[in-house]
Amino acid sequence: MSEYQAREFKVLGQRLKRPDGFDKVTGRARYGADVEAAGMLHGRILRSPHAHARIVSIDTSAAEALNGVKAVITRADFPQAAKGYEDIQDNCMAGERALYDGHAVAAVAATSKRIAKQALKLIKVEYEVLPHVTGVEQAIAPGAPIVQPGKVSKRVPEGFSDNVVRYTSFGHGDVEAGFAKADAVIEREYRTEASHQGYIEPHACLATLDEDGRGDLWVCTQGHYFIRDMSCAVLGLESANLRVTASEIGGGFGGKTTVFVEPVALALAKKSGHAVKLVMTREEVLRATGPTVSTYMQVKLGLNKDGIITAAYARLFYQAGAYKQGTADFGAMPAFAPYELENVHTEGLDVITNRPRTASYRAPGAPTACYAAESAIDEACLELGLDPLEVRLKNAAKEGTKSSYGPTYQDHGLIQCLEAVKDTEHWNAPLAANQGRGLAAGFWFNFGGETSVSVFLNTDGSVTVTEANPDIGGSRASISMMVAEEFGINYEQVRTTVTDTGSMGQNEPTHGSRVTFAVGMAAIKASREIKADIQQRLAKMWDVSADQVIWQDGKAHCTDNSKGIEPMSLPEIGAIANNTGGPIGAHHGANMEGAGVAFGVHICDTEVDPETGFVSVKRYTAIQDAGKMIQPDYVEGQLQGGAVQGIGWALNEEYVYGDDGRLQNPGFLDYRIPVASDMPMIDTVIVEVPNPGHPFGVRGVGETPIVPPLAAVGNAVSRATNVRLRHLPMSPPRVLAAIQSA
């Protein structure tokens, strides 16, 4: 069923200012670390210096004796976790073994940060160091040290170590038959290193928890319901008794959808009887949160000489960190999603290692898989002398195409994005010496999920929207705009507020590119309920039938002209609500279905210094189907930000581990994310093919932009150097080695 109805929009498409903007440019906005409580203590976590070790004993007596220390906790202070949450608990506080460098082993709460830091040094942990493995290829080899015994799922094929814990496969047709029909078959291996989400705000929270299990938590998170439910499952609490308030959030990108410090702060609060504030250092953020997967990927692609892909196969090994994850699924599904393929088969294998438990990072799983697939397509184009844009257009998925992961696509804008490439000045501009131009497509599913929203008409006619999804990139503005559009009123008459878990029903986090789509749709539906209620009320008052009351230009009109009734505005309706049945408001809570897929295509020009291997990005264009833009600035901003994160992943960002299994670069100096002087302007082209699943045609836009850049940059560098680089990041030493060995 299509939710979408074509119409003219008045508010949508305007570049309006965000309601939270004033506080954010003046320093008033309150983020995770910006609050205090009376009698507050400071928490701090002791972390394992070993990549893999048995914890023989922990002696906390000296720390407890230090003046100012109010509580010291270890895993012994946690109850048995609820079923399914054992790994989350173990990641928050190690049990029998520390599984990675940076794994929490104990925590303290003290009257000052200094005392807390001093107390950590007094905790004596006896470790028995165990063999470790941090590399994905080392971890899958038979004979590798086993990170967690007994975790292998039934479907995992033979021939690997027990670190390969999960296997999934997708596809249709017969790839062998497809390869037999090909004029060229290329088989390649690609590798990517782990990157971190790199949000500038470290994890932070402020917790209280009393003896009876009632508590409050203030936290920077993408999803305070997830934080509440996970904290309760880990600590044996009931959700209703833990009220979680989301602070303003200083970036998340998927990395703030799970717990790290929150259960620890709550446990310290309970044991000490005080409020406890716990703020991570940057080093802790890099050693113990995030990061994303590292990968080893095999791709086989068959093309005929006309450029039709006859078969596509990929086997993707995703390094998941120390615990089982499902990210490889989200690589295997989208790898070839932009194409209409007769024969396709992808396999995803999750591999555990002695590294931090990976967390989602913007389109988790897709950027690396699409890097492998889109690089292989580029290699095939070069081998067969084909145009990379034409090949993508010839094979592009359309409405009705059976996707590489199963479902059949509804209407989407991939072809429009590819056609838009042709029209850019960028695609047709000449290149200078040592420069190359790369093209790549990308895909993300997008998501809807559990959503709760309430909308109220105030007595002065203004509209209050209460939702519970942390606003990272302007969602309060976009939701207000959609509600204003629905009522036919001005944006300034609507205010959207993000509330706490004690005030609203369940919500998925701000992830999956879902908020503008799902929360927006729920707010539109609640607004429609309000309009229907008003129609009933006015029908009674005007003595007509409800269908004789219609909405036009923000007013209720009576279609029976014989009555001589003047149209009523929202302020007039709000003012008499008391006499027409009482407060006017509606709640919409549902699983929001119909999130339309989002395709993007990126063009990148790079210049490579042949003497140093240094790559500079000279020009960049990101093209994407947004369905219907609510606020164009924010759509462009998602494309630009995602592209630059992808460029960082492609060129610079890398978790570097020593032979001792310790992270060598846990700081922003050595884990270097792109800075302003690294980047050119990021041009954007927005295509609008309405999503049939949303009343206004909206598609999520947040995640797709990080999918194409890895291959777009890779293809550009390879074309600039005439050497194919198959290992990210393409840092100067790797590029130089590739040039010199060619």
Add this chain to the structure above:
Amino acid sequence: MSSTHVSTKINGQAVEYVCPNDASLLEVLRDQLGMTGTKEGCGSGDCGACSVTVDGRLVCSCLVLGVEAQGRAVETIEGMANKNQLHKLQEKFLEKAALQCGICTPGVLIAARSLLEKNPDPTEQEVRYWIAGNLCRCTGYDKIVRAILESAKELREEAA
């Protein structure tokens, strides 16, 4: 750790505090004075979220000691607007959507103001190199750079 009594000026106001000798200016601003507009992203001078000026010089307040503010003038984000009258840069950041999550914004604004005081007509490259010490993970810098360039242009026009 012994402490020191410090007399300084913050955003034009005389301020006195006693801080531990090893406390950073950032720690004093946030934890002792409740001025949380200045953010901590790394504590090692790599991200610029804690940018302030001391006697007009742009610094990372995590790398300055609280005691070093003695007798100097510190400017923070809290002093950038004149009551509810935003500085041109603040206005332009809102108008041009030069922020997403907003955590780097105070530091970027302080750095940008410092640039425009020294160089009212910077090139795009000069802007990019000046704010290279201010990490932003959301925007890809495009809209930030445009907002700074446009602010500079309007400030020049207003001054002319």
